[in-house]
Amino acid sequence: MNTQHIYNIIVAAGSGSRFGASLPKQYCLLNSRPVLMHTIENMRKALPDSHIVLVLNKDFIDYWAELCEEYSFVSPSIVEGGDTRWQSVKNAIDKIPADAQVITVHDGARPIVNADMVARLIDALDSAPGAIPVVSVTDSLRQINESGSTPVDRSLYKAVQTPQAFHADKLVEAYSLPFDATFTDDASVLAALGYDVTLVEGDTNNIKITNPLDIEIAQLYLRQQ
Numbered sequence: 412m413n414t415q416h417i418y419n420i421i422v423a424a425g426s427g428s429r430f431g432a433s434l435p436k437q438y439c440l441l442n443s444r445p446v447l448m449h450t451i452e453n454m455r456k457a458l459p460d461s462h463i464v465l466v467l468n469k470d471f472i473d474y475w476a477e478l479c480e481e482y483s484f485v486s487p488s489i490v491e492g493g494d495t496r497w498q499s500v501k502n503a504i505d506k507i508p509a510d511a512q513v514i515t516v517h518d519g520a521r522p523i524v525n526a527d528m529v530a531r532l533i534d535a536l537d538s539a540p541g542a543i544p545v546v547s548v549t550d551s552l553r554q555i556n557e558s559g560s561t562p563v564d565r566s567l568y569k570a571v572q573t574p575q576a577f578h579a580d581k582l583v584e585a586y587s588l589p590f591d592a593t594f595t596d597d598a599s600v601l602a603a604l605g606y607d608v609t610l611v612e613g614d615t616n617n618i619k620i621t622n623p624l625d626i627e628i629a630q631l632y633l634r635q636q
């Protein structure tokens with residue numbers, strides 16, 4: 412596929428409240444550069460000539476411009492985020508031209524996105540309206556219920572990562588539905604329309620920076636790239 416018809420939404424408008432730092436996690440330094448710059452650069456490497464739409468919280472747009480100046484970094488086009496991840500993605504979708512064939516959605520807080528995995532996702536779109544990267548769950552799992560909790564068979568579950576890739580027309584249609592609290596990722600929005608996604612092998616290094624220690628772990632993974 413011609414990558415010029417691929418639009419990559421990178422959502423980075425969250426406040427990162429679990430991270431506990433004064434700055435949202437996407438702006439914290441990883442190998443002396445903001446996490447978000449690694450994310451954008453790795454998406455650019457994975458899909459050269461494709462387009463990136465960066466979603467930022469409106470209170471951080473000026474700060475991002477200062478960072479780009481400081482690090483001599485060329486920013487993708489910017490869209491203002493919303494109160495929920497769903498709203499942030501929707502704001503970006505509204506700016507994507509009608510000739511888009513594929514839209515990917517990636518969390519700005521996942522800087523270790525790898526080109527082979529992205530290629531697997533795009534290839535999988537030949538036979539499915541959406542493709543998402545998944546990895547096996549290594550922890551034991553329990554289901555919480557009224558009487559406490561019960562163990563469940565972890566081989567029946569997968570952990571879902573981003574980027575998630577979709578036929579553009581299907582994702583645009585799915586995002587025209589009203590918001591529902593069960594929308595935890597873009598595949599769940601697509602599922603509300605009755606479209607199913609195909610599962611592609613993810614990458615255990617593709618962590619979402621969530622806790623301060625994740626920065627140290629990401630540093631190790633970046634060295635392996």
Ligand code: C5P
Binds near residue numbers: 422466493494518
């Ligand atoms: O909070 P969580 O880590 O699950 O967020 C996943 C991604 O969605 C992050 O990259 C975050 O910046 C983004 N997000 C957003 N707009 C929101 C909430 C989250 O762009 N309102």
